[in-house]
Amino acid sequence: xxxxxxxKRFALTSLYLMLVFGIITIVLGYMINNYRGFYLxxxxxxxxxxxxxxxxxxxxxRRDDDAKNIAVPTLQALWxxxxxxxxxxxxxxxxxxxxxxxxxxxLFIIGFIVMVYGVYAMLxxxxxxxxxxxx
Amino acid sequence: xxxxxxxxxxxxxxxxxxxxxxxxxxxxxVYMGVLAVIAAIFAGSGLAQxxxxxxxxxxxxxxxxxxxxxxxxxxxIGGVTRANTYMLLRYPLGKIGAAIxxxxxxxxxxxxxxxxxxxxxxITVNVIYPGHPLTTIVASSIWGGILMMITAYIGYKALAVLxxxxxPFWYTLIVIGFAAAVDxxxxxxxxxxxxxxxxxxxxxxxxxxxxxxxxxxxxxxxVSRYGIKRWSGSxxxxxxxxxxxxxxLFAGAAMTLLTGAPNVIVAIAQIGLGVGALLLAILxxxxxxxxxxxxxxxxxxxxxxxxxxxxxxxxxxxIGTIISALWGGLxxxxxxxxxxxxxxxxxxxxxxxxxxxxxxxxxxKSIVKRDxxxxxxxKISLVNIPGILSMFIGGFIGWISTTYGVHLPTGVGVAxxxxxxxxxxxxxxxxxxxxxxxxxxxxxxxxxxxx
Numbered sequence: 001x002x003x004x005x006x007x008k009r010f011a012l013t014s015l016y017l018m019l020v021f022g023i024i025t026i027v028l029g030y031m032i033n034n035y036r037g038f039y040l041x042x043x044x045x046x047x048x049x050x051x052x053x054x055x056x057x058x059x060x061x062r063r064d065d066d067a068k069n070i071a072v073p074t075l076q077a078l079w080x081x082x083x084x085x086x087x088x089x090x091x092x093x094x095x096x097x098x099x100x101x102x103x104x105x106x107l108f109i110i111g112f113i114v115m116v117y118g119v120y121a122m123l124x125x126x127x128x129x130x131x132x133x134x135x
Numbered sequence: 136x137x138x139x140x141x142x143x144x145x146x147x148x149x150x151x152x153x154x155x156x157x158x159x160x161x162x163x164x165v166y167m168g169v170l171a172v173i174a175a176i177f178a179g180s181g182l183a184q185x186x187x188x189x190x191x192x193x194x195x196x197x198x199x200x201x202x203x204x205x206x207x208x209x210x211x212i213g214g215v216t217r218a219n220t221y222m223l224l225r226y227p228l229g230k231i232g233a234a235i236x237x238x239x240x241x242x243x244x245x246x247x248x249x250x251x252x253x254x255x256x257x258i259t260v261n262v263i264y265p266g267h268p269l270t271t272i273v274a275s276s277i278w279g280g281i282l283m284m285i286t287a288y289i290g291y292k293a294l295a296v297l298x299x300x301x302x303p304f305w306y307t308l309i310v311i312g313f314a315a316a317v318d319x320x321x322x323x324x325x326x327x328x329x330x331x332x333x334x335x336x337x338x339x340x341x342x343x344x345x346x347x348x349x350x351x352x353x354x355x356x357x358v359s360r361y362g363i364k365r366w367s368g369s370x371x372x373x374x375x376x377x378x379x380x381x382x383x384l385f386a387g388a389a390m391t392l393l394t395g396a397p398n399v400i401v402a403i404a405q406i407g408l409g410v411g412a413l414l415l416a417i418l419x420x421x422x423x424x425x426x427x428x429x430x431x432x433x434x435x436x437x438x439x440x441x442x443x444x445x446x447x448x449x450x451x452x453x454i455g456t457i458i459s460a461l462w463g464g465l466x467x468x469x470x471x472x473x474x475x476x477x478x479x480x481x482x483x484x485x486x487x488x489x490x491x492x493x494x495x496x497x498x499x500k501s502i503v504k505r506d507x508x509x510x511x512x513x514k515i516s517l518v519n520i521p522g523i524l525s526m527f528i529g530g531f532i533g534w535i536s537t538t539y540g541v542h543l544p545t546g547v548g549v550a551x552x553x554x555x556x557x558x559x560x561x562x563x564x565x566x567x568x569x570x571x572x573x574x575x576x577x578x579x580x581x582x583x584x585x586x
Contacts, residue, residue, distance in 0.1 A: 097407075
């Protein structure tokens with residue numbers, strides 16, 4: 001019972017972290033001062049925010065001891081958000097977006113950290129809930 | 136009755152057990168991973184040579200709805216029976232016929248397409264990043280081929296995980312590339328103004344779109360058999376083809392028309408998306424090509440009954456990589472002879488699907504009243520005469536239609552082969568059944584391992 005309670009708390013914490021990540025990247029996008037970089041941050045950031053906003057209430061409603069039904073939607077949400085974090089890593093320095101080097105570096109580092117955390121969180125939830133990664 | 140022993144891995148010869156079933160979303164994501172291939176947006180470039188963008192949408196949508204229906208019907212059979220394509224073919228073609236069908240559908244062409252995709256991947260890497268020892272066509276073919284083999288070697292779970300990681304961003308990157316091309320070339324107003332000097336008839340484009348993925352429709356069961364619901368694979372297949380393939384074709388056509396670059400990846404690199412373009416090439420080819428190996432391995436196990444799936448993945452992957460690296464890279468020769476052979480075989484693939492649909496939905500339910508069973512002890516014929524005849528005659532007619540433009544009955548190769556095989560199979564089965572002539576010859580009993 002204690003372990004499943006931990007899963008729910010861990011799952012929600014992870015998704016709230018992703019939500020904060022999405023908001024931070026959009027704020028950084030505002031600071032870019034060119035529409036290309038801003039639209040990039042807005043696109044990837046909004047996908048992260050919408051995904052987490054849809055999934056967080058869903059997981060809140062799940063019973064604390066329902067490990068599988070907590071793990072499955074959490075993994076789905078983490079896949080999308082982790083994939084978008086990969087997006088920041090790949091596009092931050094692309095010439096087309098013309099993002100100032102300081103903000104590009106911030107987006108790259110944040111994206112990389114979130115990507116690594118996302119993979120870690122997915123592996124942990126998958127192992128503890130005994131649910132395959134691909135759900 | 137025993138469910139059998141999965142000695143080959145990934146239920147290559149047995150139905151998928153309940154505990155291994157996956158959500159509809161999971162099935163959808165795997166199909167999306169297969170679709171996430173550069174060839175799909177290159178095909179959009181092909182449409183751009185024939186149509187303006189409004190007509191491209193219409194043509195792509197109609198072609199893809201037809202693909203959704205054809206593939207959806209086959210995916211449903213996999214969802215009900217939990218069996219892969221090569222097992223399903225035992226009923227409409229018989230055990231020996233299924234081996235021939237498997238050779239035509241997967242075993243041979245998928246090795247060829249693996250080599251071709253690896254070669255295209257290597258060329259793309261070489262074009263984007265020339266002058267480095269690791270980006271020569273030979274080197275890129277080798278490390279690209281190995282990369283693709285690894286995930287297919289690990290199995291279905293690896294395929295699904297890879298699709299999950301890459302697919303959302305791959306599609307986002309396509310959208311970003313499309314938006315950037317629009318941005319750099321005069322905005323959305325110019326998007327609707329560009330087009331070729333003359334517009335081709337709609338039928339040609341619809342055939343082109345249907346032909347792109349008709350062979351893929353036939354092997355949908357390899358994935359749909361894992362669906363939690365019977366209809367999971369059908370819904371996932373129909374949605375991904377009708378919506379996302381249409382969008383990819385449109386994006387490819389738009390980028391080609393706006394930038395004038397025939398190679399979409401090069402266009403994206405020129406736009407200035409940097410590493411994104413390379414990643415697009417790698418991930419796109421990767422998620423499709425490991426699936427090619429995986430399906431080819433399933434086919435070879437069902438044909439030979441020897442070796443585990445992992446061994447076949449290595450054998451087929453190494454052959455494909457050697458063809459790509461040596462033939463295409465080191466000797467600098469075109470892979471056109473392989474592509475021509477693959478295209479020739481491709482004429483016979485849609486008829487296999489047509490015969491399967493006719494057998495499952497009409498012959499098995501209304502004429503001979505049988506269920507598709509695959510558990511140990513099940514008796515299956517060695518040869519289904521009408522099935523094999525219909526497959527070859529339909530394929531031959533498709534080839535004549537495509538090569539010589541003969542109207543048999545539509546003049547559209549893929550449509551002709553499907554219609555002919557479907558009708559011919561039903562006519563032959565009904566006639567032989569009414570005349571009390573046995574159309575399924577010989578008997579084969581499924582063993583404990585599914586072979």
